[in-house]
Amino acid sequence: xxxxxxxxxxxxxxxxxxxxxxxxxxxxxxxxxxxxxxxxxxxxxxxxxxxxxxxxxxxxxxxxxxxxxxxxxxxxxxxxxxxxxxxxxxxxxxxxxxxxxxxxxxxxxxxxxxxxxxxxxxxxx
Amino acid sequence: xxxxxxxxxxxxxxxxxxxxxxxxxxxxxxxxxxxxxxxxxxxxxxxxxxxxxxxxxxxxxxxxxxxxxxxxxxxxxxxxxxxxxxxxxxxxxxxxxxxxxxxxxxxxxxxxxxxxxxxxxxxxxxxxxxxxxxxxxxxxxxxxxxxxxxxxxx
Numbered sequence: 001x002x003x004x005x006x007x008x009x010x011x012x013x014x015x016x017x018x019x020x021x022x023x024x025x026x027x028x029x030x031x032x033x034x035x036x037x038x039x040x041x042x043x044x045x046x047x048x049x050x051x052x053x054x055x056x057x058x059x060x061x062x063x064x065x066x067x068x069x070x071x072x073x074x075x076x077x078x079x080x081x082x083x084x085x086x087x088x089x090x091x092x093x094x095x096x097x098x099x100x101x102x103x104x105x106x107x108x109x110x111x112x113x114x115x116x117x118x119x120x121x122x123x124x125x
Numbered sequence: 126x127x128x129x130x131x132x133x134x135x136x137x138x139x140x141x142x143x144x145x146x147x148x149x150x151x152x153x154x155x156x157x158x159x160x161x162x163x164x165x166x167x168x169x170x171x172x173x174x175x176x177x178x179x180x181x182x183x184x185x186x187x188x189x190x191x192x193x194x195x196x197x198x199x200x201x202x203x204x205x206x207x208x209x210x211x212x213x214x215x216x217x218x219x220x221x222x223x224x225x226x227x228x229x230x231x232x233x234x235x236x237x238x239x240x241x242x243x244x245x246x247x248x249x250x251x252x253x254x255x256x257x258x259x260x261x262x263x264x265x266x267x268x269x270x271x272x273x274x275x276x277x278x279x
Contacts (some may be wrong), residue, residue, distance in 0.1 A: 016171060022235065023175040023198045030239055032183060039243050043250045044187035053182065081235065085199055092236055123199050125167060 010054055014064060015105075018072060020119060021060045022083045027074065028053050068112055068121065075120045084120040094118035139163050140262075140271045141209040144228070149217050153177060153194065156207045156230040165205035165232055169245055172200050176230070184219040191227035191253035197242050199235040206231055206249050206275060210266050226263055227253055249273055 030036045031050035040047050061069055076082035084093030091098060096117030104124040105111035113122045139159055146152045149197045158172045185192040207230040211279045215226025231249035233242045252274055253259050261270065 016168075018172050019199050020174060023171060023196075023200075024178065026197055026235060027175065027179060027182065033239070034241055036243070040183060043193075043243075043247060044254075045183045045185070048182045048184075050182070053178075056178070083199055083235075085234075085236070125202070 007045055014068060015121075015123065017058065017063045018068065018083060018112070019078060019123060020074075021057065021064065021072070022081065024053060024057050024060060027080075028057065071114060071119065072121055075118065079118065079120065084115060084118070084125055085123045085125050087125055089113040091117060091122060093120040098122075137204060138206045138208070138268065138271045140266050140268045141207065142266065144209040144211040144215065147211070147213060147215055149180070149215060152209060152211070152215050152228055153180070153230075156194075156209055156228065159207050159209075160201075160205050160230065160232055163205060163207075165201060165203050167200045167202055168209065169209055172196055172198050172232070184266050185228075186219045186221075186225060187250065188253045188259065189222045189256070190214075190225055191229070191259050192225050193231065193241075193246070193250050193253065194228045195231040195233075195246050195249065197233045197237060197239075199234055201232045201234045204233045204237070204245055206245070206252075206271070208252065208262060208266065208271055210263060227259055229253060 028050055031047065037047050072082035079093065081093065084091050086098065089098050093115060094117040096115060102113060105113065114120065115122055141159055143156055144152050146155055153176050154173055157166060157169050157176060161169045162250040166172050175198050176194055179196060180194050187193055209228045210228055214226055217225040229249045229252055231246050235241055
């Protein structure tokens, strides 16, 4: 079984899977940080253990091609976020104006593009 | 002389007078769909997913007949607070005091810091913290009232 089989079975394309992975990572960070935990408790939330999120993260990560996962993880470790949205041809991660040769992958393509400035994976809005 | 129209103040809240669904997952989908129609959500599927996941990790039923749920995602374009009212009540697992009548959904883009996100979440939670506030929304909730309440000091 290849790495992207499980994501394909779930009907997700690689970008959607990475997007979910990014959201889960953000939630994990929020739940594991004692400062954020105390803020949430103050608001009245019952903060659950983040352990339950790890298998979900692992399942999503298994659905991403190893090459893209490597790029995502490297950018996440370096900047805190592995993905960045594109707005008005600008990467919202590093605010680099993308060259005109950079383009949104077509609907039928499964392509993923990265920012030439920060190497984050780009989500075209 | 060129006259240009000043940009409108972004619409940061939505009120749903009567939620159609009576079940938690249906209500969450309805709220996310409303945010999508308001232009705050790019695609509904990842937002619905993270909202459901967050509800599992941080149960939102923090007040007697109301719940707050939130999401911070790359699929969210801009911040939005959506409040849904259910006259009949919603079956909400984790709610110990019967059905839920008010649900607050707080959405923020992934670019927001956790501090900014928690600031917005605090404003969302303030809407339902006091019974007086909840009663106001249940009795005469509207887009205008919600916008006014969000502007009031938390």
